[in-house]
Amino acid sequence: MNYKILLFLIFSINFSSAYAADRKSPHGSELKIDCTTCHKTDGWQQIKENGFNHNKTGFPLTGQHKMVSCRDCHPTLKFEDAKSTCASCHEDVHENTVDNDCKQCHNTSSWIVNNVRQIHQNKGFPLVGEHAAIDCEKCHSSASDLRFDNVRSDCYGCHRDDYNYTTTPNHRESGFGTDCAQCHKMSGRTWAGTGFDHNFFPLKGGHNIECLSCHSDGYLNTPTDCYSCHKWDYDHTTEPVHASSNFSTDCKSCHNINSWRPATFDHDKKYFPIYSGSHQGEWNSCSECHTNPANYSQFSCTDCHEHNKTDMDKKHRGRNDYVYNSANCYSCHPQGKAD
Amino acid sequence: MKQALRIWIFIILILTACFAASAQDVPNQSIGQVSFISSQHVYVKFKNTVGITKGDTLFVDKNSTLIPALIVTDLSSISCVTKALHGMTFEVNAPITAKIQKHEPVPEVQIQKATESVAVVTEVIEQVSKRERNKKTEAPVSGRISVSSYTNQTNNFSSYQRFRYNVSLRADSIAKTGLSAETNLTFTHKLNESIFLSDALRVYGLSLKYNTKSLGSLVVGRKINPQLANIGAIDGIQYEKNIRKFSVGAVAGFRPDLYSYGFNPTLFQFGAFAAHNFNKGQAQTSIAVMNQTNNMITDRRFAYIQHNNSLIKRVNLFCSFEVDLYSLQNNQPTTVLDLTGAYLSLRYKPLKNLAFTLSYDARKNIYYYETYKNVADSILDKETRQGLRFQTTYRPFENITWGLTGGARFPGTNTVASTNANTFLSYDNVPFVGGTVRADFTALKTYNLNGLIYGGAYSKDFLKNKLYTELGYRYVNYTYTNSASLLNQNIAELSVNWRITKKLMLSADVESIFDNENNFSTRLFINVSQRF
Numbered sequence: 071m072n073y074k075i076l077l078f079l080i081f082s083i084n085f086s087s088a089y090a091a092d093r094k095s096p097h098g099s100e101l102k103i104d105c106t107t108c109h110k111t112d113g114w115q116q117i118k119e120n121g122f123n124h125n126k127t128g129f130p131l132t133g134q135h136k137m138v139s140c141r142d143c144h145p146t147l148k149f150e151d152a153k154s155t156c157a158s159c160h161e162d163v164h165e166n167t168v169d170n171d172c173k174q175c176h177n178t179s180s181w182i183v184n185n186v187r188q189i190h191q192n193k194g195f196p197l198v199g200e201h202a203a204i205d206c207e208k209c210h211s212s213a214s215d216l217r218f219d220n221v222r223s224d225c226y227g228c229h230r231d232d233y234n235y236t237t238t239p240n241h242r243e244s245g246f247g248t249d250c251a252q253c254h255k256m257s258g259r260t261w262a263g264t265g266f267d268h269n270f271f272p273l274k275g276g277h278n279i280e281c282l283s284c285h286s287d288g289y290l291n292t293p294t295d296c297y298s299c300h301k302w303d304y305d306h307t308t309e310p311v312h313a314s315s316n317f318s319t320d321c322k323s324c325h326n327i328n329s330w331r332p333a334t335f336d337h338d339k340k341y342f343p344i345y346s347g348s349h350q351g352e353w354n355s356c357s358e359c360h361t362n363p364a365n366y367s368q369f370s371c372t373d374c375h376e377h378n379k380t381d382m383d384k385k386h387r388g389r390n391d392y393v394y395n396s397a398n399c400y401s402c403h404p405q406g407k408a409d
Numbered sequence: 410m411k412q413a414l415r416i417w418i419f420i421i422l423i424l425t426a427c428f429a430a431s432a433q434d435v436p437n438q439s440i441g442q443v444s445f446i447s448s449q450h451v452y453v454k455f456k457n458t459v460g461i462t463k464g465d466t467l468f469v470d471k472n473s474t475l476i477p478a479l480i481v482t483d484l485s486s487i488s489c490v491t492k493a494l495h496g497m498t499f500e501v502n503a504p505i506t507a508k509i510q511k512h513e514p515v516p517e518v519q520i521q522k523a524t525e526s527v528a529v530v531t532e533v534i535e536q537v538s539k540r541e542r543n544k545k546t547e548a549p550v551s552g553r554i555s556v557s558s559y560t561n562q563t564n565n566f567s568s569y570q571r572f573r574y575n576v577s578l579r580a581d582s583i584a585k586t587g588l589s590a591e592t593n594l595t596f597t598h599k600l601n602e603s604i605f606l607s608d609a610l611r612v613y614g615l616s617l618k619y620n621t622k623s624l625g626s627l628v629v630g631r632k633i634n635p636q637l638a639n640i641g642a643i644d645g646i647q648y649e650k651n652i653r654k655f656s657v658g659a660v661a662g663f664r665p666d667l668y669s670y671g672f673n674p675t676l677f678q679f680g681a682f683a684a685h686n687f688n689k690g691q692a693q694t695s696i697a698v699m700n701q702t703n704n705m706i707t708d709r710r711f712a713y714i715q716h717n718n719s720l721i722k723r724v725n726l727f728c729s730f731e732v733d734l735y736s737l738q739n740n741q742p743t744t745v746l747d748l749t750g751a752y753l754s755l756r757y758k759p760l761k762n763l764a765f766t767l768s769y770d771a772r773k774n775i776y777y778y779e780t781y782k783n784v785a786d787s788i789l790d791k792e793t794r795q796g797l798r799f800q801t802t803y804r805p806f807e808n809i810t811w812g813l814t815g816g817a818r819f820p821g822t823n824t825v826a827s828t829n830a831n832t833f834l835s836y837d838n839v840p841f842v843g844g845t846v847r848a849d850f851t852a853l854k855t856y857n858l859n860g861l862i863y864g865g866a867y868s869k870d871f872l873k874n875k876l877y878t879e880l881g882y883r884y885v886n887y888t889y890t891n892s893a894s895l896l897n898q899n900i901a902e903l904s905v906n907w908r909i910t911k912k913l914m915l916s917a918d919v920e921s922i923f924d925n926e927n928n929f930s931t932r933l934f935i936n937v938s939q940r941f
Contacts, residue, residue, distance in 0.1 A: 113462035179906040180936040184918035194827025196819040213670040220794045224824045252891045259566045264609045
C-alpha cells in the first residue's frame, strides 16, 4: 500500500502545480487577454493608459464613466464581478417613480436632462406653448424635486379651477368641453387675446366685437351662417332689395368682412355691363334701370334710350324674334352694344 | 514485482525533483522556469536577468542539447517576456536556459517544490492586494462638484434662468477604520429671485457608515437605502448584515419633511428588509416591509419586493412590486393588499447585434392616510397610470444601427390612452468626414393632439475623443383633435461635451424653436463637473 500512497502523492503534487498554474491570473477566469495589454513590465502597478479597449466589453465607457477611477466600478481585481446596471452604482433619487432605464432621460455626460421635449412626447404630453415655457416644478412638484408622481395629462386635471371659476363666459354653465384646445391655442401664452383660438369663426373686421353681441343666448350652438345674424340686414336692404331679388344669403358672395360697402357685386359678369362699356358712368342708382324696386329681375332699357317704337320697328325690319320690349333688347344686346 | 515497482517509483521521484528544480549552476548560463503562458507570450522567471537582453534567444535542454525556443521581447529584473519560436510549446515550470553574456557567479538555486511554481503570481497577488488594502486604509476622498445652469428664453413670455450646484463626496476607511462618510447635496435657485434655504437646499445624503466583517454595517444619518429606494432618504439608523448569500437589515428613523425635505421628527418610520443573492448576483431577490407614521399614527404601511434575474443566458428579467398593507376604511384601520406600484422589464439579446426590451409599469400615487386626511380628495390623483413599452435595436452591419420603440400610456379610467412610435437609423464612421449621422421619425397620438416629428442629427468626436459635438434638426407637425388649429415647429439643437482634463468636463446643450405662429424660444443647458 505504501507505494500506492507515494504514487498518489507524486501525482497530486504534479497535478496541483499544473492546476495552480492555470489559476495564476488574479482577474478571474473570464478575462482572456494578454497581460501586456494593460500591464507594463516595470511592475504590475504600472498600467498602460488606453491599453485596454473597454468598448469591447458590454459596457463602453463614455462621458463621465471615462473620468472615474477603475476602482469605483471594480472594487476587486476580478473584473467580471463589476455590475453593469445603473442601479448597482447610482442611487435611485427618483424613489422608484420612473422605471430603471436611466438612458431614457440621462446620458453619461451629466445628469442634466436635455431631451425633455422628446421625453414628454413619449409620455403622452408634448410640451408646447405655455407648457414648454414654465418651470418643471409647476407640474412636477415634490419635496425632493426629483420625484415624479403621476400627473394627469388631460387639461382638466390641472386646469380644473380655471374651468370652474371662469365667468366670462361661464364655462361650466355654458357646458363647454374640458378640452381647453377647443378654444384656447396650445401654442399661446395667455388664455385670452392671442392665446384664444376662434379660428373656426375668425373674429376679424366687423366680427371683432363683444362676445355677447353674438352670444346673447349663450355660447352653445351659436350659429355661424350669415343669415342667422344678418337677417334684418338682408330683409331691409332696398338698394338693391335683396330678398325679392333672390340674392344669396351668404353675405360673402358680395360683401367683405370689414364693411357692407362697397359690395363686390359683379353685375357686369353676371348680368349686364354697367361698370364698363357704354353704360359705365351713365347711371347713379340701381332704380334708374330697375324700375320695380320689388323685383330686380325687371329692368327697362327704353326709359333711358327714349327710343320710339316706329323707328325701332324700321331698324329691325326683317329681324326675327324682334319685339319692342326691354327683355328682348337685352336678349339681342346683352353687352349693351348696338351690334 | 515489488523490486520493479520500487525502481519505477525511484525514477518518478527523480523526474519530479528535476521538474521542480530551479536553475543549475552552469557557467555562462542561467536557468529559469516558465512561470506563465498567455496566448501571445511566455513568461520566464530567473533569479535575476543580468546578462540577458532584449532579442536574446532562450533555450530548452533536450538530451543535453540546447534547442532555441524563445526570443526575449521584454524583461524586468527577474522575469523575461518572450515569444515562442515556431512550433515550440511549453508547460509551466519547464526549465529554460539563457546564455548570459558575462560569467556571473550564479548563486546555487534551491530546489523548489512544485507548488512554489505558483508563488510567482501568488506573491504578486499578495503584493497588489496589500497595496490595495493600504490604499483603502489611507481613506481616499472622492467625489464630484458640479455647477449647472438652465436658461429658458421666449419672445413673448418672461424668461428665467435657474442654477443648480451639486456636491457629492465619499470618504472610505477614515483613520484606517471601517468608518466611511458620504454626502450628496444640491443647492438650486433662480436668477433675480429671492433665495430661501428651505426651498433651495436639498440634502439627498449625509451619513456615516461603520462597517465590520463580523458585525455588519451601520449607517447613521440621511441616506437612500438601495433596498428601499422607493421611500427615498431615511433620517436615522440603517443596519445591514451579510450572511453568506443572504443579507438582512433594519431601518429606524424619520421621513424627510413632505414639503421642505428637511428633518421632521414627527414622521417616524421603521422597517426591515432581507435579500438573497444567487450565483454571484445572477439572481437577486429582496423584500422589505416598512411602517411610516405621522405623530406616531400610522400613515402608510407597505411591502416592497424586487427581483433581478439573469440566470438564462442573454435574458434579463427585472420586476418590482409595491403593495400597501394599510388602509383606513370608515376611520377604521384595515389590513389590505393594494398594489400601488408594479414594474416589469424583460430584456432579451438573442444575438450580439440584436436586442429586445419589453416593459410594463403601473403606478398609483401614494396616499398617506394621516397626512392627507385634511386634504380635499378632489385634488388627489388616485388613478392608476399604466404604461407599456417595447424597444428593439438591430445592428445588421458594423456601422449601421436601426431601432424601433413603441409605447402606450394609459393615464386612468376617464382619459384616453396616448400612443407613440419612434424609429431611427444611424450610420457610424461616415466616409470622408467621419462621425455618425442619424435620422428618426416619431408618430404620436394623445387624447387631444396628433403629432408627426421628423429629425436628423450629425455627431462627431474631436480632439482624440475629448470633445463630442452633435448638431440636430427636427420638424414637428401637431394637429389638434377638437380644433382646426395646427402647429408646426422647427427645432435646431446643438450639444457639446468637452473633457477639458481627465477630471473636468463641460457640457452644453442649446435648443431653439421657431413655430408657424411666430413664437420663438431657446433653452440653454450648461454643466461643469469636476471630479476628484
